[in-house]
Amino acid sequence: MKKLSEPGRVMYAIGLIGLSIICFISKDFIVGRPPAWPASLNLNPALAYVSATVLIILCIGVILKKRPVISALLIALLIFFLSVIRALFHFMNDWVNGYKAIALMGGALIIAASFLENKHNIIPNASAHDSRRRLLIIAGTIFIAPFLIAGGYAHFKYADFVRNFIPTYIPFHEFWTYFCGVCLISGGVGILLRPTIHLASLLCGIMILGWFILLHIPRFVSNMNDVSDRMGLCESFAFAGVFFALAAMTKRKKRIIVNQE
Template sequence: MRDISMGQALFALTMLALGCLSLFSGDFAFVWQPVPAGIPGRALLACMSGAVLCMAGVGLLVRRTMALAAFILTLYTLLWLLVLHVPHVIAAPLHEVNWGACGEIATLVSASWILYATATAPWHKFYFMALTSENAIRAARMLFAVSVPLIGLEHLIYNDATAAMVPAWLPYHMGWAYFTGVAHIAAGVAILFSVLPRLAAALETLMMGIFTVFVWIPTVMAAPTQRFGWTALLISAVITAAGWIVTESYHGVSWLSSRQSQDHLAKLAMR
Protein backbone atom coordinates (compact mmCIF):
# COMPACT_ATOMS: atom_id res chain seq x y z
CA MET A 1 0.00 0.00 0.00
CA ARG A 2 1.51 3.32 -1.07
CA ASP A 3 2.17 6.34 1.11
CA ILE A 4 -0.06 9.41 1.19
CA SER A 5 1.39 12.02 -1.16
CA MET A 6 1.38 15.79 -0.70
CA GLY A 7 -1.12 16.23 -3.53
CA GLN A 8 -3.41 13.65 -1.97
CA ALA A 9 -3.13 15.31 1.44
CA LEU A 10 -4.08 18.72 0.01
CA PHE A 11 -6.92 17.15 -1.98
CA ALA A 12 -8.21 15.44 1.16
CA LEU A 13 -8.00 18.54 3.35
CA THR A 14 -9.76 20.78 0.85
CA MET A 15 -12.53 18.22 0.32
CA LEU A 16 -12.89 18.01 4.10
CA ALA A 17 -13.08 21.80 4.34
CA LEU A 18 -15.68 21.99 1.55
CA GLY A 19 -17.72 19.38 3.38
CA CYS A 20 -17.53 21.31 6.63
CA LEU A 21 -18.61 24.47 4.82
CA SER A 22 -21.72 22.69 3.52
CA LEU A 23 -22.52 21.24 6.94
CA PHE A 24 -22.14 24.54 8.79
CA SER A 25 -24.05 26.57 6.17
CA GLY A 26 -26.68 23.95 5.38
CA ASP A 27 -26.17 24.70 1.69
CA PHE A 28 -24.30 23.48 -1.37
CA ALA A 29 -21.12 25.01 -2.79
CA PHE A 30 -22.71 27.97 -4.61
CA VAL A 31 -22.30 27.87 -8.41
CA TRP A 32 -20.07 24.80 -8.21
CA GLN A 33 -23.02 22.72 -7.00
CA PRO A 34 -25.97 24.35 -8.80
CA VAL A 35 -28.76 22.40 -7.13
CA PRO A 36 -32.13 24.06 -7.92
CA ALA A 37 -33.68 25.95 -5.01
CA GLY A 38 -37.02 24.13 -5.34
CA ILE A 39 -35.65 20.62 -4.81
CA PRO A 40 -37.49 18.98 -1.87
CA GLY A 41 -35.28 18.48 1.17
CA ARG A 42 -32.55 20.62 -0.34
CA ALA A 43 -30.98 21.54 3.02
CA LEU A 44 -30.84 17.87 4.04
CA LEU A 45 -29.27 16.94 0.71
CA ALA A 46 -26.68 19.68 1.18
CA CYS A 47 -25.77 18.30 4.60
CA MET A 48 -25.56 14.80 3.16
CA SER A 49 -23.28 16.09 0.42
CA GLY A 50 -21.13 17.79 3.03
CA ALA A 51 -20.97 14.62 5.09
CA VAL A 52 -19.81 12.60 2.06
CA LEU A 53 -17.04 15.12 1.36
CA CYS A 54 -15.98 15.14 5.03
CA MET A 55 -15.85 11.37 5.35
CA ALA A 56 -14.07 10.94 2.03
CA GLY A 57 -11.59 13.67 2.93
CA VAL A 58 -10.76 12.00 6.23
CA GLY A 59 -10.63 8.61 4.52
CA LEU A 60 -7.99 9.82 2.07
CA LEU A 61 -5.75 10.71 5.01
CA VAL A 62 -5.81 7.16 6.43
CA ARG A 63 -3.85 4.53 4.51
CA ARG A 64 -6.29 1.76 5.40
CA THR A 65 -9.32 3.62 3.99
CA MET A 66 -7.86 5.78 1.24
CA ALA A 67 -8.75 3.35 -1.58
CA LEU A 68 -12.41 3.25 -0.52
CA ALA A 69 -12.46 7.02 -0.02
CA ALA A 70 -11.00 7.57 -3.48
CA PHE A 71 -13.58 5.22 -4.98
CA ILE A 72 -16.42 7.11 -3.28
CA LEU A 73 -15.03 10.47 -4.41
CA THR A 74 -14.68 9.22 -7.98
CA LEU A 75 -18.34 8.24 -8.05
CA TYR A 76 -19.48 11.36 -6.21
CA THR A 77 -17.57 13.87 -8.35
CA LEU A 78 -18.68 12.06 -11.51
CA LEU A 79 -22.29 12.29 -10.31
CA TRP A 80 -21.69 15.97 -9.49
CA LEU A 81 -20.44 16.52 -13.05
CA LEU A 82 -23.10 14.52 -14.92
CA VAL A 83 -26.16 15.60 -12.91
CA LEU A 84 -25.37 19.21 -12.01
CA HIS A 85 -23.20 20.52 -14.86
CA VAL A 86 -23.60 18.52 -18.06
CA PRO A 87 -27.35 19.38 -18.30
CA HIS A 88 -26.42 23.09 -18.35
CA VAL A 89 -24.06 22.45 -21.27
CA ILE A 90 -26.80 20.56 -23.13
CA ALA A 91 -29.32 23.33 -22.46
CA ALA A 92 -26.97 26.19 -23.41
CA PRO A 93 -23.99 24.81 -25.37
CA LEU A 94 -22.92 28.25 -26.60
CA HIS A 95 -22.38 29.60 -23.09
CA GLU A 96 -18.72 28.89 -22.35
CA VAL A 97 -19.23 29.46 -18.62
CA ASN A 98 -21.10 26.13 -18.58
CA TRP A 99 -18.18 24.37 -20.28
CA GLY A 100 -15.72 26.02 -17.89
CA ALA A 101 -17.72 24.80 -14.89
CA CYS A 102 -17.68 21.27 -16.35
CA GLY A 103 -13.93 21.55 -16.78
CA GLU A 104 -13.41 22.52 -13.15
CA ILE A 105 -15.41 19.60 -11.78
CA ALA A 106 -13.93 17.17 -14.32
CA THR A 107 -10.47 17.88 -12.86
CA LEU A 108 -11.78 16.54 -9.54
CA VAL A 109 -13.09 13.40 -11.24
CA SER A 110 -9.68 12.91 -12.84
CA ALA A 111 -7.77 13.29 -9.57
CA SER A 112 -10.16 11.03 -7.64
CA TRP A 113 -9.89 8.39 -10.37
CA ILE A 114 -6.08 8.46 -10.29
CA LEU A 115 -6.09 8.11 -6.51
CA TYR A 116 -8.48 5.17 -6.75
CA ALA A 117 -6.50 3.48 -9.53
CA THR A 118 -3.21 3.77 -7.64
CA ALA A 119 -4.52 2.90 -4.15
CA THR A 120 -6.91 0.01 -4.73
CA ALA A 121 -5.95 -3.67 -4.94
CA PRO A 122 -7.56 -6.82 -6.43
CA TRP A 123 -8.70 -8.05 -3.00
CA HIS A 124 -10.85 -4.96 -2.40
CA LYS A 125 -14.59 -5.50 -2.91
CA PHE A 126 -14.77 -2.26 -4.90
CA TYR A 127 -11.89 -3.22 -7.23
CA PHE A 128 -12.67 -2.91 -10.94
CA MET A 129 -9.80 -3.83 -13.23
CA ALA A 130 -11.07 -1.64 -16.07
CA LEU A 131 -10.79 1.42 -13.81
CA THR A 132 -7.33 0.62 -12.44
CA SER A 133 -5.33 -0.48 -15.48
CA GLU A 134 -2.60 1.58 -17.12
CA ASN A 135 -5.15 2.59 -19.76
CA ALA A 136 -7.47 3.81 -17.00
CA ILE A 137 -4.73 5.98 -15.49
CA ARG A 138 -3.97 7.34 -18.94
CA ALA A 139 -7.69 8.05 -19.49
CA ALA A 140 -7.87 9.93 -16.19
CA ARG A 141 -4.93 12.07 -17.28
CA MET A 142 -6.64 12.71 -20.62
CA LEU A 143 -9.78 13.81 -18.80
CA PHE A 144 -7.69 16.36 -16.94
CA ALA A 145 -6.02 17.36 -20.21
CA VAL A 146 -9.33 18.18 -21.93
CA SER A 147 -10.69 19.90 -18.83
CA VAL A 148 -8.13 22.65 -18.25
CA PRO A 149 -8.49 24.17 -21.74
CA LEU A 150 -12.18 24.69 -20.98
CA ILE A 151 -11.11 26.76 -17.98
CA GLY A 152 -8.66 28.61 -20.21
CA LEU A 153 -11.34 29.47 -22.77
CA GLU A 154 -13.38 30.94 -19.95
CA HIS A 155 -10.47 33.27 -19.16
CA LEU A 156 -10.31 34.37 -22.79
CA ILE A 157 -14.02 34.80 -23.46
CA TYR A 158 -14.78 36.49 -20.13
CA ASN A 159 -11.52 38.43 -20.17
CA ASP A 160 -12.97 41.50 -18.43
CA ALA A 161 -14.07 39.45 -15.42
CA THR A 162 -10.73 37.61 -15.38
CA ALA A 163 -8.75 40.85 -15.58
CA ALA A 164 -10.76 42.25 -12.67
CA MET A 165 -9.46 39.43 -10.47
CA VAL A 166 -5.81 40.17 -11.21
CA PRO A 167 -4.15 41.71 -8.09
CA ALA A 168 -4.08 45.51 -8.24
CA TRP A 169 -0.29 45.63 -7.80
CA LEU A 170 0.28 43.76 -11.07
CA PRO A 171 0.35 45.78 -14.33
CA TYR A 172 -1.37 44.82 -17.59
CA HIS A 173 -4.42 43.12 -16.09
CA MET A 174 -5.91 42.24 -19.48
CA GLY A 175 -2.57 40.79 -20.57
CA TRP A 176 -2.55 38.45 -17.59
CA ALA A 177 -6.12 37.39 -18.38
CA TYR A 178 -5.09 36.38 -21.91
CA PHE A 179 -1.82 34.82 -20.75
CA THR A 180 -3.48 32.58 -18.15
CA GLY A 181 -6.16 31.52 -20.63
CA VAL A 182 -3.58 30.53 -23.22
CA ALA A 183 -1.45 28.82 -20.53
CA HIS A 184 -4.40 26.63 -19.46
CA ILE A 185 -4.98 25.60 -23.06
CA ALA A 186 -1.29 24.96 -23.71
CA ALA A 187 -0.97 22.78 -20.60
CA GLY A 188 -3.97 20.69 -21.57
CA VAL A 189 -2.76 20.20 -25.14
CA ALA A 190 0.74 19.26 -23.92
CA ILE A 191 -0.64 16.61 -21.54
CA LEU A 192 -3.09 15.32 -24.15
CA PHE A 193 -0.37 14.79 -26.76
CA SER A 194 2.38 13.81 -24.28
CA VAL A 195 4.59 16.80 -25.01
CA LEU A 196 6.56 17.20 -21.77
CA PRO A 197 3.43 16.03 -19.91
CA ARG A 198 4.93 15.97 -16.42
CA LEU A 199 6.30 19.48 -16.78
CA ALA A 200 3.02 20.71 -18.28
CA ALA A 201 1.00 19.25 -15.39
CA ALA A 202 3.39 20.78 -12.86
CA LEU A 203 3.21 24.23 -14.46
CA GLU A 204 -0.59 24.03 -14.58
CA THR A 205 -0.59 23.13 -10.89
CA LEU A 206 1.75 26.01 -10.09
CA MET A 207 -0.46 28.47 -11.94
CA MET A 208 -3.57 27.28 -10.13
CA GLY A 209 -1.69 27.53 -6.83
CA ILE A 210 -0.73 31.12 -7.65
CA PHE A 211 -4.39 31.93 -8.35
CA THR A 212 -5.32 30.44 -5.00
CA VAL A 213 -2.73 32.43 -3.07
CA PHE A 214 -2.88 35.79 -4.84
CA VAL A 215 -6.56 35.97 -5.85
CA TRP A 216 -8.69 34.01 -3.43
CA ILE A 217 -6.81 34.32 -0.15
CA PRO A 218 -6.93 38.17 -0.37
CA THR A 219 -10.63 37.88 -1.29
CA VAL A 220 -11.31 35.91 1.89
CA MET A 221 -9.20 38.28 3.98
CA ALA A 222 -11.13 41.26 2.62
CA ALA A 223 -14.51 39.71 3.49
CA PRO A 224 -13.97 36.81 5.90
CA THR A 225 -17.69 36.41 6.66
CA GLN A 226 -18.69 35.92 3.01
CA ARG A 227 -19.22 32.25 2.18
CA PHE A 228 -18.64 32.76 -1.54
CA GLY A 229 -15.02 33.77 -0.96
CA TRP A 230 -14.34 30.73 1.19
CA THR A 231 -16.00 28.42 -1.34
CA ALA A 232 -14.02 29.94 -4.23
CA LEU A 233 -10.80 29.60 -2.24
CA LEU A 234 -11.43 25.94 -1.49
CA ILE A 235 -12.50 25.12 -5.04
CA SER A 236 -9.35 26.80 -6.38
CA ALA A 237 -7.27 24.88 -3.83
CA VAL A 238 -8.85 21.53 -4.66
CA ILE A 239 -8.30 22.07 -8.40
CA THR A 240 -4.68 22.88 -7.57
CA ALA A 241 -4.51 19.63 -5.61
CA ALA A 242 -6.02 17.78 -8.58
CA GLY A 243 -3.25 19.09 -10.80
CA TRP A 244 -0.70 18.05 -8.18
CA ILE A 245 -2.10 14.50 -8.18
CA VAL A 246 -1.88 14.34 -11.98
CA THR A 247 1.71 15.59 -11.78
CA GLU A 248 2.55 12.98 -9.14
CA SER A 249 1.14 10.25 -11.39
CA TYR A 250 4.07 10.97 -13.74
CA HIS A 251 6.61 10.23 -10.99
CA GLY A 252 9.45 8.32 -12.59
CA VAL A 253 8.92 10.00 -15.96
CA SER A 254 11.58 12.54 -16.90
CA TRP A 255 10.56 16.20 -16.66
CA LEU A 256 11.82 16.71 -20.20
CA SER A 257 10.46 13.48 -21.62
CA SER A 258 7.75 13.53 -24.29
CA ARG A 259 7.10 9.82 -23.88
CA GLN A 260 5.07 8.20 -21.15
CA SER A 261 6.77 5.47 -19.16
CA GLN A 262 4.75 2.32 -19.79
CA ASP A 263 6.59 0.50 -17.02
CA HIS A 264 5.71 3.25 -14.58
CA LEU A 265 2.04 3.13 -15.57
CA ALA A 266 2.02 -0.62 -15.05
CA LYS A 267 3.57 -0.23 -11.59
CA LEU A 268 0.94 2.37 -10.66
CA ALA A 269 -1.83 0.08 -11.81
CA MET A 270 -0.50 -2.84 -9.76
CA ARG A 271 -0.34 -0.95 -6.46
Protein backbone atom coordinates in the same frame (compact mmCIF):
# COMPACT_ATOMS: atom_id res chain seq x y z
CA MET B 1 9.50 13.78 -7.60
CA LYS B 2 7.67 10.95 -5.81
CA LYS B 3 7.58 13.21 -2.76
CA LEU B 4 4.93 15.30 -4.55
CA SER B 5 2.39 12.48 -4.44
CA GLU B 6 1.71 12.57 -0.69
CA PRO B 7 1.20 16.34 -0.35
CA GLY B 8 -0.85 16.29 -3.55
CA ARG B 9 -3.32 13.80 -2.08
CA VAL B 10 -3.56 15.73 1.18
CA MET B 11 -4.09 19.03 -0.65
CA TYR B 12 -6.94 17.56 -2.70
CA ALA B 13 -8.58 16.09 0.39
CA ILE B 14 -8.23 19.29 2.42
CA GLY B 15 -9.67 21.31 -0.45
CA LEU B 16 -12.72 19.04 -0.58
CA ILE B 17 -13.12 19.15 3.20
CA GLY B 18 -13.26 22.94 2.88
CA LEU B 19 -15.92 22.60 0.19
CA SER B 20 -17.82 20.18 2.45
CA ILE B 21 -17.93 22.80 5.17
CA ILE B 22 -19.34 25.26 2.64
CA CYS B 23 -21.96 22.61 1.79
CA PHE B 24 -23.16 22.80 5.40
CA ILE B 25 -23.23 26.59 5.26
CA SER B 26 -24.98 26.69 1.87
CA LYS B 27 -27.31 23.79 2.72
CA ASP B 28 -26.56 22.22 -0.64
CA PHE B 29 -23.89 19.99 -2.21
CA ILE B 30 -21.88 22.69 -3.98
CA VAL B 31 -18.76 20.76 -5.07
CA GLY B 32 -18.27 21.83 -8.68
CA ARG B 33 -20.85 24.61 -8.29
CA PRO B 34 -23.80 22.70 -9.78
CA PRO B 35 -27.14 24.43 -10.37
CA ALA B 36 -29.79 24.26 -7.65
CA TRP B 37 -32.01 21.22 -7.39
CA PRO B 38 -35.53 21.66 -8.75
CA ALA B 39 -37.68 23.08 -5.96
CA SER B 40 -40.18 20.25 -6.41
CA LEU B 41 -37.62 17.66 -5.23
CA ASN B 42 -37.27 19.21 -1.76
CA LEU B 43 -33.96 17.40 -1.10
CA ASN B 44 -32.14 19.99 0.98
CA PRO B 45 -30.89 20.56 3.59
CA ALA B 46 -30.96 16.86 4.54
CA LEU B 47 -29.13 15.70 1.40
CA ALA B 48 -26.55 18.47 1.78
CA TYR B 49 -25.75 17.53 5.38
CA VAL B 50 -25.53 13.80 4.69
CA SER B 51 -23.47 14.12 1.50
CA ALA B 52 -21.09 16.66 3.06
CA THR B 53 -20.57 14.40 6.07
CA VAL B 54 -19.85 11.42 3.82
CA LEU B 55 -17.44 13.52 1.75
CA ILE B 56 -15.51 14.58 4.85
CA ILE B 57 -15.25 10.96 6.03
CA LEU B 58 -13.96 9.85 2.62
CA CYS B 59 -11.42 12.69 2.54
CA ILE B 60 -10.16 11.68 5.97
CA GLY B 61 -9.78 8.16 4.58
CA VAL B 62 -7.56 9.58 1.82
CA ILE B 63 -5.45 11.57 4.27
CA LEU B 64 -5.04 8.72 6.76
CA LYS B 65 -4.70 6.10 3.99
CA LYS B 66 -7.62 4.06 5.29
CA ARG B 67 -8.89 2.26 2.19
CA PRO B 68 -7.75 5.31 0.20
CA VAL B 69 -8.44 3.91 -3.28
CA ILE B 70 -12.03 3.06 -2.39
CA SER B 71 -12.41 6.41 -0.63
CA ALA B 72 -11.18 8.33 -3.68
CA LEU B 73 -13.39 6.35 -6.06
CA LEU B 74 -16.42 6.96 -3.84
CA ILE B 75 -15.59 10.68 -3.89
CA ALA B 76 -15.69 10.52 -7.69
CA LEU B 77 -19.07 8.77 -7.60
CA LEU B 78 -20.46 11.29 -5.10
CA ILE B 79 -19.42 14.21 -7.30
CA PHE B 80 -20.80 12.47 -10.37
CA PHE B 81 -24.26 11.81 -8.95
CA LEU B 82 -24.71 15.04 -6.97
CA SER B 83 -22.89 17.55 -9.19
CA VAL B 84 -22.03 16.33 -12.67
CA ILE B 85 -25.51 15.02 -13.50
CA ARG B 86 -27.09 18.26 -12.30
CA ALA B 87 -24.60 20.31 -14.30
CA LEU B 88 -25.29 18.41 -17.52
CA PHE B 89 -28.90 19.60 -17.58
CA HIS B 90 -27.73 23.23 -17.53
CA PHE B 91 -24.45 22.77 -19.37
CA MET B 92 -25.07 25.26 -22.18
CA ASN B 93 -25.89 28.02 -19.69
CA ASP B 94 -23.03 27.35 -17.27
CA TRP B 95 -20.39 25.37 -19.14
CA VAL B 96 -17.42 26.60 -17.08
CA ASN B 97 -18.80 25.17 -13.84
CA GLY B 98 -20.00 22.09 -15.70
CA TYR B 99 -16.45 21.37 -16.76
CA LYS B 100 -15.27 22.16 -13.22
CA ALA B 101 -17.55 19.53 -11.69
CA ILE B 102 -16.30 16.95 -14.21
CA ALA B 103 -12.69 17.96 -13.47
CA LEU B 104 -13.10 17.56 -9.70
CA MET B 105 -14.47 14.09 -10.36
CA GLY B 106 -11.49 13.35 -12.59
CA GLY B 107 -9.21 14.62 -9.85
CA ALA B 108 -10.58 11.94 -7.52
CA LEU B 109 -9.63 9.30 -10.11
CA ILE B 110 -6.09 10.70 -10.27
CA ILE B 111 -5.84 10.55 -6.47
CA ALA B 112 -7.12 6.97 -6.48
CA ALA B 113 -4.48 6.04 -9.06
CA SER B 114 -1.74 7.57 -6.92
CA PHE B 115 -2.33 4.94 -4.24
CA LEU B 116 -1.87 2.02 -6.62
CA GLU B 117 1.61 0.60 -6.92
CA ASN B 118 3.38 1.25 -10.17
CA LYS B 119 6.42 -0.79 -11.09
CA HIS B 120 6.54 0.16 -14.75
CA ASN B 121 5.56 3.84 -14.65
CA ILE B 122 2.99 3.83 -17.45
CA ILE B 123 4.80 1.83 -20.11
CA PRO B 124 3.54 -1.01 -22.33
CA ASN B 125 3.39 -4.56 -20.93
CA ALA B 126 2.64 -3.31 -17.42
CA SER B 127 1.10 -5.65 -14.90
CA ALA B 128 -2.67 -5.82 -14.38
CA HIS B 129 -2.29 -3.67 -11.28
CA ASP B 130 -0.40 -1.04 -13.24
CA SER B 131 -3.02 -1.24 -16.01
CA ARG B 132 -5.76 -0.26 -13.59
CA ARG B 133 -3.64 2.67 -12.47
CA ARG B 134 -3.03 3.66 -16.06
CA LEU B 135 -6.76 3.55 -16.88
CA LEU B 136 -7.55 5.77 -13.90
CA ILE B 137 -4.90 8.27 -15.01
CA ILE B 138 -6.20 8.31 -18.57
CA ALA B 139 -9.80 8.76 -17.43
CA GLY B 140 -8.79 11.44 -14.92
CA THR B 141 -6.84 13.48 -17.45
CA ILE B 142 -9.64 13.20 -20.02
CA PHE B 143 -12.05 14.63 -17.44
CA ILE B 144 -9.69 17.41 -16.31
CA ALA B 145 -8.27 18.57 -19.65
CA PRO B 146 -11.52 20.09 -21.02
CA PHE B 147 -11.84 22.21 -17.87
CA LEU B 148 -8.36 23.65 -18.37
CA ILE B 149 -9.02 24.35 -22.04
CA ALA B 150 -12.45 25.85 -21.30
CA GLY B 151 -10.95 27.94 -18.50
CA GLY B 152 -8.30 29.23 -20.87
CA TYR B 153 -10.92 30.10 -23.46
CA ALA B 154 -12.93 31.91 -20.77
CA HIS B 155 -9.90 34.15 -20.10
CA PHE B 156 -10.33 35.47 -23.63
CA LYS B 157 -14.13 35.45 -23.85
CA TYR B 158 -14.61 37.11 -20.44
CA ALA B 159 -11.38 39.09 -20.37
CA ASP B 160 -12.95 42.11 -18.65
CA PHE B 161 -14.18 39.96 -15.75
CA VAL B 162 -10.80 38.25 -15.38
CA ARG B 163 -8.94 41.56 -15.36
CA ASN B 164 -11.17 42.88 -12.59
CA PHE B 165 -10.78 39.63 -10.66
CA ILE B 166 -7.02 40.11 -10.34
CA PRO B 167 -6.03 41.99 -7.14
CA THR B 168 -4.91 45.58 -7.61
CA TYR B 169 -1.45 44.93 -6.13
CA ILE B 170 -0.62 42.68 -9.10
CA PRO B 171 0.45 44.80 -12.11
CA PHE B 172 -0.14 44.21 -15.82
CA HIS B 173 -3.67 42.81 -15.55
CA GLU B 174 -4.05 42.70 -19.33
CA PHE B 175 -0.92 40.62 -19.77
CA TRP B 176 -1.73 38.13 -17.00
CA THR B 177 -5.29 37.68 -18.24
CA TYR B 178 -4.23 36.44 -21.65
CA PHE B 179 -0.99 34.77 -20.55
CA CYS B 180 -2.81 32.61 -18.00
CA GLY B 181 -5.43 31.79 -20.63
CA VAL B 182 -2.71 30.50 -22.94
CA CYS B 183 -1.13 28.54 -20.06
CA LEU B 184 -4.45 26.88 -19.20
CA ILE B 185 -5.08 25.81 -22.78
CA SER B 186 -1.49 24.55 -23.12
CA GLY B 187 -1.81 22.65 -19.85
CA GLY B 188 -5.06 21.02 -20.95
CA VAL B 189 -3.49 19.82 -24.17
CA GLY B 190 -0.23 18.90 -22.45
CA ILE B 191 -1.72 16.50 -19.90
CA LEU B 192 -3.36 14.56 -22.72
CA LEU B 193 -0.06 13.84 -24.47
CA ARG B 194 2.28 11.19 -23.12
CA PRO B 195 5.56 13.06 -23.84
CA THR B 196 4.36 16.23 -22.06
CA ILE B 197 2.03 14.97 -19.33
CA HIS B 198 4.63 15.18 -16.55
CA LEU B 199 5.86 18.69 -17.33
CA ALA B 200 2.35 19.98 -18.07
CA SER B 201 0.91 18.64 -14.82
CA LEU B 202 3.85 19.94 -12.79
CA LEU B 203 3.58 23.43 -14.28
CA CYS B 204 -0.21 23.45 -13.85
CA GLY B 205 0.22 22.54 -10.18
CA ILE B 206 2.73 25.34 -9.66
CA MET B 207 0.54 27.84 -11.54
CA ILE B 208 -2.63 27.02 -9.63
CA LEU B 209 -0.81 26.97 -6.29
CA GLY B 210 0.48 30.43 -7.21
CA TRP B 211 -3.10 31.56 -7.80
CA PHE B 212 -4.07 30.09 -4.43
CA ILE B 213 -1.39 32.14 -2.67
CA LEU B 214 -1.45 35.37 -4.69
CA LEU B 215 -5.10 35.56 -5.70
CA HIS B 216 -7.50 33.41 -3.70
CA ILE B 217 -6.07 33.91 -0.20
CA PRO B 218 -6.08 37.74 -0.48
CA ARG B 219 -9.60 37.74 -1.93
CA PHE B 220 -10.84 35.43 0.83
CA VAL B 221 -9.20 37.48 3.57
CA SER B 222 -10.64 40.73 2.20
CA ASN B 223 -14.19 39.35 2.15
CA MET B 224 -14.74 36.13 4.09
CA ASN B 225 -18.49 36.29 3.52
CA ASP B 226 -18.24 35.91 -0.25
CA VAL B 227 -19.27 32.33 -1.05
CA SER B 228 -17.57 32.35 -4.45
CA ASP B 229 -14.22 33.39 -2.95
CA ARG B 230 -14.53 30.71 -0.27
CA MET B 231 -15.09 28.10 -2.94
CA GLY B 232 -12.29 29.45 -5.13
CA LEU B 233 -9.88 29.12 -2.22
CA CYS B 234 -10.77 25.46 -1.68
CA GLU B 235 -11.00 24.56 -5.37
CA SER B 236 -7.60 26.01 -6.28
CA PHE B 237 -5.93 24.14 -3.40
CA ALA B 238 -7.60 20.87 -4.43
CA PHE B 239 -6.69 21.23 -8.11
CA ALA B 240 -3.06 22.07 -7.32
CA GLY B 241 -2.90 18.87 -5.28
CA VAL B 242 -4.28 16.80 -8.15
CA PHE B 243 -1.67 18.10 -10.57
CA PHE B 244 1.17 17.48 -8.14
CA ALA B 245 -0.02 13.89 -7.66
CA LEU B 246 -0.27 13.48 -11.44
CA ALA B 247 3.22 14.91 -11.93
CA ALA B 248 4.61 12.45 -9.38
CA MET B 249 3.05 9.48 -11.15
CA THR B 250 4.11 10.43 -14.66
CA LYS B 251 7.79 11.11 -14.01
CA ARG B 252 9.70 8.68 -16.18
CA LYS B 253 12.38 6.56 -14.63
CA LYS B 254 15.80 6.64 -16.22
CA ARG B 255 16.78 3.25 -17.52
CA ILE B 256 20.26 2.17 -16.56
CA ILE B 257 21.89 -0.13 -19.08
CA VAL B 258 24.72 -2.28 -17.77
CA ASN B 259 27.08 -3.74 -20.33
CA GLN B 260 27.88 -7.34 -19.66
CA GLU B 261 31.02 -8.83 -21.03
